[in-house]
Amino acid sequence: MKVLVVGGGGREHALCWALAASPLxxxxxxxxxxxxIAEVAECVAIGAEDIAALIAFAKDNAVDLxxxxxxxxxxxxxxxxxxxxxxxxxxxxxxxxxxxxxKAFTREVADAADAPGARWARFTEAEAARAYVRAQxxxxxxxxxxxxxxxxxxxxxxxxxxxxxxxxxxxxxxHGAAGAxxxxxxxxxxxxxxxxxxxxxxxxxxxxxxxDHKRVGDGDTGPNTGGMGxxxxxxxxxxxxxxxxxxxxxxxxxxxxxxxxTPFRGVLFAGLMITADGPxxxxxxxxxxxxxxxxxxxxxxxxxLSALLAACDGELARFDLRWDARPSLTVVMAARxxxxxxxxxxxxxxxDRAAAVEGVQVFHAGTTRRADGAVVANGGRVLGITAIAxxxxxxxxAAYRAVDAIDWxxxxxxxxxxxxxx
Numbered sequence: 001m002k003v004l005v006v007g008g009g010g011r012e013h014a015l016c017w018a019l020a021a022s023p024l025x026x027x028x029x030x031x032x033x034x035x036x037i038a039e040v041a042e043c044v045a046i047g048a049e050d051i052a053a054l055i056a057f058a059k060d061n062a063v064d065l066x067x068x069x070x071x072x073x074x075x076x077x078x079x080x081x082x083x084x085x086x087x088x089x090x091x092x093x094x095x096x097x098x099x100x101x102x103k104a105f106t107r108e109v110a111d112a113a114d115a116p117g118a119r120w121a122r123f124t125e126a127e128a129a130r131a132y133v134r135a136q137x138x139x140x141x142x143x144x145x146x147x148x149x150x151x152x153x154x155x156x157x158x159x160x161x162x163x164x165x166x167x168x169x170x171x172x173x174x175h176g177a178a179g180a181x182x183x184x185x186x187x188x189x190x191x192x193x194x195x196x197x198x199x200x201x202x203x204x205x206x207x208x209x210x211x212d213h214k215r216v217g218d219g220d221t222g223p224n225t226g227g228m229g230x231x232x233x234x235x236x237x238x239x240x241x242x243x244x245x246x247x248x249x250x251x252x253x254x255x256x257x258x259x260x261x262t263p264f265r266g267v268l269f270a271g272l273m274i275t276a277d278g279p280x281x282x283x284x285x286x287x288x289x290x291x292x293x294x295x296x297x298x299x300x301x302x303x304x305l306s307a308l309l310a311a312c313d314g315e316l317a318r319f320d321l322r323w324d325a326r327p328s329l330t331v332v333m334a335a336r337x338x339x340x341x342x343x344x345x346x347x348x349x350x351x352d353r354a355a356a357v358e359g360v361q362v363f364h365a366g367t368t369r370r371a372d373g374a375v376v377a378n379g380g381r382v383l384g385i386t387a388i389a390x391x392x393x394x395x396x397x398a399a400y401r402a403v404d405a406i407d408w409x410x411x412x413x414x415x416x417x418x419x420x421x422x
Contacts (some may be wrong), residue, residue: 001022001025001026001061001064001065001305002028002029002056002059002063002064002065003019003025003027003028003031003063003064003065003066004029004031004058004061004063004065004066004067004158004307005015005019005028005030005031005032005041005067006030006048006054006066006067006068006069006070006073006078006113007029007031007048007069007070007073008030008032008033008034008048008069009034009069009070009290009366009379009381010035010036010290010291010293010294010332010364010365010381010384011069011070011277011287011289011290011291011293011294012030012035012036012065012069012070012295012382013071013294013349013363013364013365013384014036014288014293014296014297014298014363014384014386015067015288015293015297015304016028016030016033016037016040017040017233017297017361017363018304019067019301019304019305020040020041020301021059021304022303022304022305022306023303023304024305024306024309025305026107027042027152028040028041028042028365029041029042029044029057029061029063030042030044031042031043031044031045031046031047031048031054031057031203031237031417032046032048033046034232034365034366034368034371034378035364035367035368035369035375036362036367036368037364038369038374039147041217044057045205045334047198047294048069048070048072048073049072049073049076051076051077051081052081053073054073054078054081054201054301055081055082055085055087056062056261058082058085058087059081059085062364064088064089064335065088065089065090065308065309065312066087066088066089066090066306067080067089067090067091067205067308068089068090068091068256068266068287069087069095069287069288070287070406071097071147071149071285071286071287072092073091074091074092074097074266074286074287075094075097075098075100075101075286076120077093077094078091079091079092079093079094079095079097079265079266080094081348085170086349088129088309088312089289089312089380089395090225090265090266090308090311090312090417091266091286092264092265092266092286093262095262096257096262096263096264096265096266096286097286097288098100098325099148099253099257099268099284099285099376100147100283100284100285100286100287101262101329102145102146103143103144103145103183103283104122104145104147104181104183105217105388106281106283106284106382107120107122107183108148109253109256109257109260109274110164110249110253110284110315110330111283113249113252113256113372114139114252114255115248115249115252115253115256115281116140116248116249116277116278116279116280116281116282117281117282118141118185118186118187118273118281118282119185119186119190119282119398120183120184121176121183121185121359122145122181122182122183123170123181123182123183123184123186124180124181124340125348126166126170126171126421127347128165128302129142129166129170129184130163130166131161132184133156133162133163133166133184134159134163135258135400136159137159138156138158138161138162138187138188139155139156139157139187140156140157140159140184140185140186140210141153141154141155141156141183141184141185141186141187142162142163142165142166142169142182142183142184143170143182143183143184143185143283144175144177144178144179144181144182145178145180145182145183145319145354146176146177146179146181147177148175148179149226151175151224151226151339152169152175152178152179152221152328153227153283154169154223154224155187155224155385157238162184163202164368165204165262166182169182169327170182173222176323181231182290185238186305188280188282189273189275189276189418190213190269190273190274190275190276190280191211191236191274192210192211192214192273192274192282193210193211193234193236193237193247193271193272193273193274193279194209194210194212194230194269194270194271194289194292195208195209195237195242195250195269195270195272196208196209196210196211196212196244196268196269196270196292196296196367197267197268197270198266198267198288198290198308198310198311198316199249199250199254199264199265199266199267199268200265200310200311200312200314200316200317201254201263201264201309201314202258202263202314202317203257203314203316203317203375204246204250204251204254204268204316205258205307205311205316205319205320205321205322205341206246206290206294207243207267208232208233208296208299208300208323209233209234209237209242209398210231210232210233210234210292210295210296211229211230211231211232211234211236211290211318211418211421212227212229212230212231212292213227213228213236213414213417214227214228214331215228215290216334216338216339216414217414218219218416219416219419220271223339223340225338225339225341225380225381226290226339226380227289227290227292227332227381228290228291228331228332228333228334228381228382228413228414228417229329229330229331229383229413229414229417229418230289230291230292230294230295230329230330230417231295231327231329231330231392231395231396231417232278232295232296232299232328232329232348233327234420235421236274236420236421237274239420241272241274241278241279242288243278244271244278245272245278248279249270249272249279249281250268250270254268260292264286264387265285265311265312265368266286266287266311267288267311268284268286268289268412269284269285269286269287269288269289269292270284271283271284271285271312275402290365290381291330291381291384291386292330293302293413294330294363295328295329295386296328296332297322297326297387298322298328298361298386298387298388299326299327300321300322301322301323301324302320302321302322302325302405306319307319323349324388324389325340326388326389327388327389327392328386328387328388328395329386329387329388329392329396329399329400329417329418330363330382330384330385330386330387330399330417331384331385331386331400331403331413331414332365332383332384332413332414332416333381333382333383333385333403333406333408333411334380334382334383334411334412334413335366335377335380335382335410335411336411336412338381340378342380343377343410344376344378344379344380345375345376345377345406346376346408346409346410347370347374347375347376348367348375348376348377348383348406348407348411349374349381349406350405350406350407350408351375351406353402353405353406354385354402354403354405354406355402355404356405357387357398357402358398359387359388359389359398360385360387360397360398360401360402361386361387362383362384362385362386362402363383363384363385363386364382364383364384365379365382365383365384366378366379366380366381366382367379367382367383370408376407377411379411380413383406383411385399385406386399386402387389387399389404392421392422393422396418396422399417399421400415
């Protein structure tokens, strides 16, 4: 089979790495890819949001399956364009992708499905939002309704902090049009877990769980990021909790989406809070998490390509997945300054030394290769150093040994990934 993966980050490197091992694969492309992806796939200079060019390439090259990595092309209608062109695509339709494209839509669907979640309210006027915050008190959560690259959520410890977030999102428009509407939500207390399920419109198959580290600094301090590390499986997420999430959140939402005439096919990413009252939904995403995908892919023993095809073809009821029981852990190395302004073009050395550490895979996120062959940073989150080992502590030790083997003075990472479990 010929496969085109869309995207160019750490998630897409992990997907390409897993797909490259499939006995069904005959050719693998990635658009636009990165320096690490180029080692397992042929990179194509097409942007992930250039739907017309992606469709033209897929048709010209007789691609059998298009795999969407990030959310943006899905919310722009990549799966619909593929269907119109007679191409198979792993990922939801534009209508179903609203589960990530609009947080208010997610809340409406979840409420209709009676899925447990936070109390919430929606606002299009900043002053009304501020009045609601003052009435509710803090801590409280302020969310931009639309896509904001994982940075549109503020967990405000005080009313003043919440009001400042409302001003930034709705009046200063730091996230552009995504901030035209905000959601104000109850601040749930507990441990956050990322749970993934493969969906074919009717059936959902559990795809594993991970715990992400959103804040930039050790001890969960500093601003939110796209994710500074992850580990899988999180000890807090028991088999009983998994079954409860499937029964109370994933399957009812899948049924509600089908009832609305917008069946969900692809990977459903449920951001959960494990509270004293059980698991509650924080948000949905419509793609693999980043960096959770890296931690999951090194544990997946089944053929990923077969699994994605089963989801596309409505055959998940007759499919099963095998997992490595060993835990895995990903440490994200980012450019200094991230999630604020950061420099591009700094050289990264020692990647071969890092990859030589037993149990380690080095996934590239924001990298490119210079004309002289050197790998240089080309983004905020740049590398995902991923390790698998017999224990979580051993995986963490291996990951940080690999981090320390890398010579990149302009990069940094958190040194406490998996601190809740360890």
